Amino acid sequence: MGRRKEPRPMVNWVYDLMLWLFSILVDLFFREVHPRGSWKIPRRGPIIFVAAPHANQFVDPLILMRVIKTEAQRRISWLIAEKSMKRRFIGAAASMLGPVSVGRALDSTKPGTGKIYLPDPKGDPRLIRGNGTKFDKEAEVGGLLVLPTVNGLAANAEIAEIRGPEEIRLKKEFKGDVAISQLTGKNASTENGDCMDGDAHTVQKEFEGSSYKTAPKVDQTQVYNAVFDRLNAGGCIGIFPEGGSHDRTELLPLKPGVAIMALGSLAANPESNVKIIPCGMNYFHAHKFRSRAVVEFGTPIEVPKELVDLYKSGERREATRQLLETVHQALVAVTVSSPDYDTLMLIQAARRLYNPTGKKLPLPMIVELNRRLVKGYSHYKDDPRIVNLQKSVNEYNKQLWLLGIRDHQVEYAKFSIPKVVFTLIYRLGKLSVLAIGTLPGLVLFAPVFIATKIISVKKSKEALAASTVKLEGRDVVATWKLLVALAFAPLLYVFYTVLLTWWTYRNRVQGYMPDWVPLWLVVVFGFVFFPAITFAALRFGETGMDILKSLRPLVLSLNPTSANTLSKLREKRKQLSLEVTDVINTLGPEMFPDFDSARIIADPFRNGMIEGAEPRTPRTPRTPRGTTHAVNATNADQGTDVSTSGQLPRNESLHNLSNIGLFASRPQTPRSHSRSRSGSQGGGGGGGGGFGGMHGFSMLSS
Numbered sequence: 001m002g003r004r005k006e007p008r009p010m011v012n013w014v015y016d017l018m019l020w021l022f023s024i025l026v027d028l029f030f031r032e033v034h035p036r037g038s039w040k041i042p043r044r045g046p047i048i049f050v051a052a053p054h055a056n057q058f059v060d061p062l063i064l065m066r067v068i069k070t071e072a073q074r075r076i077s078w079l080i081a082e083k084s085m086k087r088r089f090i091g092a093a094a095s096m097l098g099p100v101s102v103g104r105a106l107d108s109t110k111p112g113t114g115k116i117y118l119p120d121p122k123g124d125p126r127l128i129r130g131n132g133t134k135f136d137k138e139a140e141v142g143g144l145l146v147l148p149t150v151n152g153l154a155a156n157a158e159i160a161e162i163r164g165p166e167e168i169r170l171k172k173e174f175k176g177d178v179a180i181s182q183l184t185g186k187n188a189s190t191e192n193g194d195c196m197d198g199d200a201h202t203v204q205k206e207f208e209g210s211s212y213k214t215a216p217k218v219d220q221t222q223v224y225n226a227v228f229d230r231l232n233a234g235g236c237i238g239i240f241p242e243g244g245s246h247d248r249t250e251l252l253p254l255k256p257g258v259a260i261m262a263l264g265s266l267a268a269n270p271e272s273n274v275k276i277i278p279c280g281m282n283y284f285h286a287h288k289f290r291s292r293a294v295v296e297f298g299t300p301i302e303v304p305k306e307l308v309d310l311y312k313s314g315e316r317r318e319a320t321r322q323l324l325e326t327v328h329q330a331l332v333a334v335t336v337s338s339p340d341y342d343t344l345m346l347i348q349a350a351r352r353l354y355n356p357t358g359k360k361l362p363l364p365m366i367v368e369l370n371r372r373l374v375k376g377y378s379h380y381k382d383d384p385r386i387v388n389l390q391k392s393v394n395e396y397n398k399q400l401w402l403l404g405i406r407d408h409q410v411e412y413a414k415f416s417i418p419k420v421v422f423t424l425i426y427r428l429g430k431l432s433v434l435a436i437g438t439l440p441g442l443v444l445f446a447p448v449f450i451a452t453k454i455i456s457v458k459k460s461k462e463a464l465a466a467s468t469v470k471l472e473g474r475d476v477v478a479t480w481k482l483l484v485a486l487a488f489a490p491l492l493y494v495f496y497t498v499l500l501t502w503w504t505y506r507n508r509v510q511g512y513m514p515d516w517v518p519l520w521l522v523v524v525f526g527f528v529f530f531p532a533i534t535f536a537a538l539r540f541g542e543t544g545m546d547i548l549k550s551l552r553p554l555v556l557s558l559n560p561t562s563a564n565t566l567s568k569l570r571e572k573r574k575q576l577s578l579e580v581t582d583v584i585n586t587l588g589p590e591m592f593p594d595f596d597s598a599r600i601i602a603d604p605f606r607n608g609m610i611e612g613a614e615p616r617t618p619r620t621p622r623t624p625r626g627t628t629h630a631v632n633a634t635n636a637d638q639g640t641d642v643s644t645s646g647q648l649p650r651n652e653s654l655h656n657l658s659n660i661g662l663f664a665s666r667p668q669t670p671r672s673h674s675r676s677r678s679g680s681q682g683g684g685g686g687g688g689g690g691f692g693g694m695h696g697f698s699m700l701s702s
Contacts, residue, residue, distance in 0.1 A: 009098055010075060010077060010097065010098025010235075011096070011098075012075065014096045014097075015075055015096070015097055015098065016069075018093065018096055018097060019062075019065055019066060019069060019097075022062050022066075023062070023066050025062075025482045025485070025486060026059070026062055026063060026066060026482075028538070029059070029289060029290070029291075029478065029481070029482060030063075030290065030291060030292060030293055031290045031291065031292050032292045032293070032363060033063060033066075033067070033292075033293045033294075033295065034292075034293070034294045034295070034362070034363045034364055035067045035070075035071055035294075035295050035296075035297070036294055036295065036296040036297065036364040036367075037296055037297040037298065037334075038067065038068075038071035038072060038297055039071075040277065040297050040298070040299060040300060041068065041071065041072040041074065041277060041297060041300075042072075042275060042300065043072060043073065043074070044234065045234060045273055045274075045275065046230075046231040046232070046233075046234050046235060046236070046237075046265070046272050046273070046274045046275070047074070047236045047237070047274070047275050047276075047277055047300075048231070048236075048237045048238075048239065048258060048261060048262055048274060048275070048276045048277070049064065049068070049076060049236060049237070049238040049239070049277050049279055050239055050240075050241055050258050050276055050277065050278050050279065050327055050330075050331065051064055051238065051239070051240050051278075051279040051280075051281055052240060052241060052242055052251055052254075052278075052279075052280070052281065052331045052335060053242065053246070053248070053250075053251055053252075053281060053335060053337070054240040054242050054244065054245040054246060054281070054475070055245065055246070055247060055281060055283055055286045055475050056245065056281070056283065056286045056287070056475060056478050056479065057245040057475050057476045057478070057479040058084070058479040058482075058483075059286075059478045059479055059482065060240065060245070060281055061076075061078050061238060063281070063293065063295060064076065064238065064279060064281075064295065065097075065238075067295050068236075074236050075098075075235075075236065076236045076237070076238040077097075077098045077099060077100055077230055077235060077236065077237055077238065078094075078097070078099050078100070078237075078238040078239070079099070079100045079102050079223070079227075079237065079238065079239045079240075079257075080094055080099040080100070080101060080102065081101075081102055081103075081104055081107060081244070082101045082102060082103045082104070082107070083104065083107040085099070085101045100223060100226045100227060100230075100237070101223070102220070102223050102257075103218045103220070103223075104218065104243065104244070105143065105144050105215040105216060105217070105218045106144070106146070106156070106215055106243075106244075108215055108216055108218075109144075109146055109213040109214065109215045110138070110213060110214055110215075111211070111212075111213055112133065112134075112138055112139070112211075112212045112213055112214050113132060113133055113134045113138060114130050114131050114132030114133035114134070114166075114209070115130065115131045115132065115133070115208050115209025115210060115211060115212075116128050116129070116130045116131075116133060116145070116183065116209050116210055116212050117129060117130075117131070117183050117184065117185070117207060117208075117209040117210065118174075118180070118183040118184055121180060121183070121184055125173035125174070126160070126169055126170040126171075126172070126173045127167070127169055127170075128145065128167070128168050128169070128170060128183075129166055129167050130165075130166040130167070130168075130209065131166070131208060131209050132166075133165060133166050134165050135162050135164065135165055135166065135167070135168050136162055136164060136165045137165070138214050139159055139162060139168060139214045140159065140162070140216060140217055141159055141160065141161065141162060141217070142158065142159065142217030143158070143159050143214060143215055143216050143217045144156045144157065144158055144159065144214065144215035145157050145158075145159055145168070145170065145212060145213075145214060146212060146213040146214070146215060147174070147179055147182050147183070147210060147212055148182065148210065148211055148212070150178050150182070151178070153178075155174050155175070155176060155178065155179035155182075156215070157170045157171065157172055157173065157174050158170065158171040158172065159171070182210045183209075183210055184207065185207030220257075224260065224261065224264060227261050227265070228261075228264060228265050228268060231261070231265045231272060231274055232265065232268075232269050232272055237261065239257065239258050239261075241254040241255050241257065241258045241327065241331075242254060242255070243255045245475040245476065246475055247286075247287075247472055247473065247474040247475045249337065249338045249343070249344045250337045250338060251328070251331060251332070251335065251337050254324055254327060254328055254331075256320045256321075256324055258276065258324070258327060259319075259320040259321075259323040259324045259327065260316075260320055262274050262276055262303050262323065263303065263307065263308060263311040263316075263319055263320065263323060264311075266303055266308045267308055267311055267312045270305075270308065273302075274303065275300040275301060275302055276300065276301040276303070276327060276330075277297055277298065277300050277301070278297070278298035278301070278327065278330035278331045278333070278334050279295060279296070279297055279298075279334065280294075280295070280296040280297075280298070280331065280333075280334030280335040280336075280367075281293070281295060281335070282294040282295070282296060282335060282336055282367045284363075286474070286475070286478060287474040287475070287477035287478050288478075289481065290542055292363055294363045294364050294366075294367045296334040296335075296364070296367065297334070298330050298331075298333055298334040299330070301326060301327065301330055303323060307319045307322055307323055310322075333371075335371070336367060336370045336371045336374060337374065338374050343374075343377070345397065346377070346390060346393055346394065346397075347370055347373045347374050347377060348370065349393050349396070349397055349407070350373055350377075350389075350393060350580050350584075351366065351369050351370055351373055352407050352408075353393070353407075353573070353576050353577045353580040353581075354369070354373075354577070354580050354581055354584055373584075376584070376587065376588065376591060379591060380587055380591075383587070385583055385586075385587075386583070386587075389579060389580065389583055392576055392579070393576065393580070396569075396572060396573065396576055399569055399572075400569075403553075403556065403562070403565065403566065403569070404552055405552055405553045405556070405566075406549075407573070409550065409552075409553040410553075410566065410569055410570050410573050411570065412553040412554060412556075412557055412566070413553075413557060413563070413566040413567045413569065413570040414570060415557060417557075417558070420554055420557045420558060421558070423554060424551065424554045424555070424558070427547050427550065427551060427554070428551070430547060431544055431547050431548060431551075434540045434541070434543055434544040434547070435540075435544060437536055437537070437540035438536075438537045438540040438541040438544055439537075440533055440537065441533045441534045441535075441536055441537020441538070441541075442537050442541065444492075444496065444530065444533060444534065444537075445489075445492070445534045445537065447488070447492060448484070448485055448488045448489050448492055451484050451488050452480070452481045452484040452485055452488075455480055455484050456476075456477045456480040456481050456484065457477075459473075459476055459477075459480045460472070460473035460474065460476055460477050460480075461473060463475075463476045489534075492530075493526070493527060493530045493531060496526060496530050497522075497523055497526030497527055497530065500522060500525075500526045501519055501522050501523055501526065504517070504519060504522045505519060553566065
């Protein structure tokens with residue numbers, strides 16, 4: 001059978017041009033974007049890139065496109081929601097990149113008439129009845145019944161049968177106490193989590209029912225056909241399997257689409273050898289300007305022939321379930337996922353305290369350490385040592401918040417008074433100089449700053465209202481900041497250039513412009529000068545903000561009252577660091593046999609790194625090692641290429657504007673001195689973007 005005509009074919013030169021234009025914005029928005037493990041990407045053959053968590057709406061695919069094109073010379077066709085394709089600018093831009101449009105049922109929900117309830121929650125939980133409903137006109141078999149949003153989540157269930165205007169049967173019952181409470185009128189628990197009197201699984205008398213929405217059945221046949229065609233042609237497909245962007249700290253349940261695509265493609269063409277590559281999108285404050293990111297690629301997943309045969313034999317549900325579980329585990333291995341925000345803050349605080357030598361870690365190492373700590377915490381969270389340590393760390397974080405300082409600023413407490421005064425005066429002087437360089441661009445570009453803030457907040461609220469999974473709608477903030485800047489900045493530069501040209505024509509800028517300067521040269525000057533002023537303001541302002549944030553702890557050090565508090569906090573941090581380090585070094589070997597041979601942080605109790613410190617818990621002797629470094633690269637078979645100084649190979653860093661010294665206000669993370677690209681072209685030997693020696697604390701099983 002001949003290949004079907006693609007509705008939106010990819011044009012390579014258009015793809016590369018659009019990617020170059022958007023990459024400039026990405027470089028401006030992020031300080032650093034580090035790829036990790038990019039050597040694992042095959043240079044040819046069909047690939048399905050599976051990325052999560054989807055924390056930055058339209059920015060996520062741009063970053064991945066940039067990294068994959070730079071590191072592997074591959075182009076991706078993304079699955080994009082049909083709702084997004086209908087947006088004017090986004091749809092027009094995306095259509096040039098060869099996307100596959102996907103309709104989502106939850107994007108087409110409509111309020112239903114009347115109220116619904118569960119008449120028999122225990123005996124027949126799949127039976128739904130309504131009061132004043134019109135199921136026969138407003139719902140359809142295969143569509144969804146959606147309950148109101150509670151705590152950022154809206155339960156939904158597929159309709160299996162419509163028995164009349166006021167009765168339907170679901171394919172599967174609604175899950176969770178919240179959904180049951182909505183449909184019975186009985187609260188399953190109080191705000192404190194204590195059970196209330198009565199049975200939550202009975203319908204409360206005088207309960208009229210819950211409001212609801214209906215969603216139509218979506219036929220994805222054309223979507224799968226388009227995906228199969230591109231994979232059969234040896235192309236790459238990109239998908240965010242969570243089904244949409246969100247701002248949660250944990251992965252959402254994965255949709256089965258990725259498994260169906262891989263199994264369906266291999267069932268139709270077993271020789272295609274389709275591979276699935278997990279991509280972890282790890283952000284540090286994803287929605288904030290000049291933040292950082294690490295994109296980690298996992299080991300390619302080869303679909304077992306047994307699953308393909310199972311899929312072809314008619315057991316599609318079971319084959320899809322097994323492959324989806326494999327994909328989920330692969331994504332867990334390349335992401336940092338915590339059950340809630342408080343846990344994530346606890347893990348990040350523990351990670352900082354577990355580095356008593358104060359050695360600056362590269363971003364990929366920070367992500368890896370966070371992931372291991374989350375895994376260890378999830379396993380030992382009920383251990384009394386962990387419970388007590390959690391209370392101490394939370395109290396320490398609270399004191400930092402009350403003082404308005406950050407963890408790394410606690411060390412200012414050890415400065416002498418003359419050093420504090422000198423440092424404060426020096427930084428104030430430096431801040432004044434930077435303010436002079438920042439002010440012109442800040443004033444000229446202020447309309448864009450204001451517009452991006454107002455519009456991104458507005459769009460965030462709209463997205464939150466329309467979503468069933470978002471917490472605050474932060475996942476759309478970065479996207480709209482970039483889109484607004486992309487639209488308004490050129491218009492603003494044109495306006496300023498026209499104004500300057502008119503002023504020159506009118507009176508030669510009050511006589512300061514020589515008569516021999518032609519107007520066309522003024523136009524050229526304007527289009528160069530105004531963006532340069534903005535860039536300078538961005539650069540100077542970024543450094544100035546870092547200096548401004550460092551002033552508060554210095555001022556606190558000069559205040560007799562707060563200085564004593566800061567000094568006590570420093571001593572508490574020192575003690576906490578010892579406790580955190582000791583607990584991790586004690587429990588780590590119990591959970592992972594290769595804990596000591598695969599360290600990220602060097603043992604502070606070796607070689608006198610912490611003078612006078614002794615471990616609180618005796619530990620068994622360890623295998624002697626040579627020089628202690630931040631990383632022990634031991635597994636060359638996994639493509640590890642970590643230098644003895646703990647620096648990263650070249651392909652661990654994205655070479656873009658944010659790596660240029662002028663543009664980076666903080667010291668860049670350590671990287672290899674080698675400029676050769678050979679290290680990113682394959683595994684083993686000299687290749688490697690991954691930290692093979694760090695597999696111990698990130699393995700899914702051991």
